[in-house]
Amino acid sequence: MGELTGADVAKHNSKDSCWVIVHGKAYDVTEFLPEHPGGQKIILKYAGKDATEEFEPIHPPDTLDKYLDASKHLGPVNMSTVESEEKVIDPEEAARQERIKNMPPLAACYNLLDFESVARQVMKKTSWAYYSSGADDEITMRENHNAFHKIWFRPRVLVDVEKVDFSTTMLGTKVSAPFYVTATALGKLGHPEGEVIFTRAARRHDVIQMIPTLASCSFDELVDAREGDQVQWLQLYVNKDRAITERIVRHAEARGCKGLFITVDAPQLGRREKDMRSKFADVGSSVQATGGDSVDRSQGAARAISSFIDPALSWKDIPWFRSITTMPIILKGVQRVDDVLRAVEAGVQGVVLSNHGGRQLDFAPSAIEVLAEVMPALRERGWQDRLEVYVDGGVRRATDIIKALCLGAKGVGIGRPFLYAMSAYGVDGVDRAMQLLKDEMEMGMRLIGATSIADLDPSLVDTRGLLAGHSAPVPSDSLGMHTYDPLQVPSFKAKL
Secondary structure, three states: OOOEOHHHHHOOEOOOOEEEEEOOEEEEOOOOHHHOOOOHHHHHOOOOOEOHHHHOOOOOOOHHHHHOOHHHEEEEEOHHHOOOOOOOOOHHHHHHHHHHHOOOOHHHOOOHHHHHHHHHHHOOHHHHHHHHOOOOOOHHHHHHHHHHHHOEEOOOOOOOOOOOEOOEEEOOEEEOOOEEEOOOOOHHHOOOOOOHHHHHHHHHHOOOEEEOOOOOOOHHHHHHOOOOOOOEEEEEOOEOOHHHHHHHHHHHHHOOOOOEEEEOOOOOOOOOHHHHHOOOOOOOOOOOOOOOOOOOHHHHHHHHOOOOEOOOOOHHHHHHHHHHOOOOEEEEEEOOHHHHHHHHHHOOOEEEEOOHHHOOOOOOOOHHHHHHHHHHHHHHHOOOOOOEEEEEOOOOOHHHHHHHHHHOOOEEEEOHHHHHHHHHHHHHHHHHHHHHHHHHHHHHHHHHOOOEHHHOOHHHEEOHHHHOOOOOOOOOOHHHHHHOOOOOOOOOOOOO
8 A cells, every 4th residue: 555645534434433633644453442441532523634743642653553453554655645634733732831921940949849840830730630630539659658757866976977878789789879769640731752852861869760650651662762871760651461461561671770669569559540531632533432332431541541550460470570570570559568478478578668659559558657557566576677668658858768767668669749740840950950959869868867868767756656646636836837938949030
């Protein structure tokens, strides 16, 4: 078949014959419609048209090669013959573009929460809803951060802290700081380059990037972007088809990944209502979708990309994983002491105490609270060196990292703050976010009286407030709050 024209493709604009254009090539997706995890409607909206803009942020570039039979690849399209749709100027989008022009300079961001504040103003509404949403009432999402505030320091004084070294090792890899970029999905919703930005920033700062199963970039793109002896890990959502899972794991090991992080807290993805609500505006054409759509589009981006995840995954599968890889195996999403003990007995190399950033089960405990219970239980059995314990969720300051390490964590994963830094300022934003954490780390260790990671131990923290349980809060001091001058976030330039 020679080069197609826009008119050739435009004829195939129904459920019975559906062609779409992606990156200048036409594809026949008629048979794929019922299988699309995001439902038929979103594809039918672009039937006979160019779907690249919608496709790009959500799918890695090799998706069509992987999942669509070669016979359905119809070849190149002469894009000069494709009618460009007249876009209606959305007042909300115009206002967002205006805010982008007047963004605060990068230097105005002094901490990780500043990036979140700026990103909220400049990201597309649907992208912000996906990144920022938590499960149900978002209690756990907020508690992840608040829980760190229940731990207080017991600093040592008159310690020679002229030289401070916060380098450490994670799964045998030497890193410059005790944090890593944890896996977060759909990076291109925030920035057109996607997760490859994290690969570059992680290299600059000598920290590890965990590659997500649901990245917008392909796995190989992210591996190809690493430099020198840079280390990456793989986060794995386990597919119902174990042959696919085995292929992914073996390929990751062959390409040099140094850790397999199996997500165990997501037999299905949680109800994230901000994400769900933002999707109602985009249901596709009701005319083209006659005949019904068996997939519920109201579930938002999260559900649309996750229908392959296996809810039958269990402890019985761990020996199989151990048989197909020599990579260290870490269970990501453990939320109670006895499951950590069982992980030791199962022979895995680590656990990540995590509730998925508060995006799964609302009222799941914060990782730092679980850590405070887990480490004494491991030490009591003499098992503290039999696996490495990591935490993620709610880390916004180096003091949070220091608290986790004092309690016995090997390191912490950071996700959303780096997404927000990337969405607002690209690779320079992530670079600055990492540097701010390192600067805070050096200062925090000096002020607590520690010169190395080895000095961080439970004697430096007071966890009584954390372990007191989830008691009702003390009523706030309204006079004090009224007179308090709140810290400011970066301000946007005034419109002239």
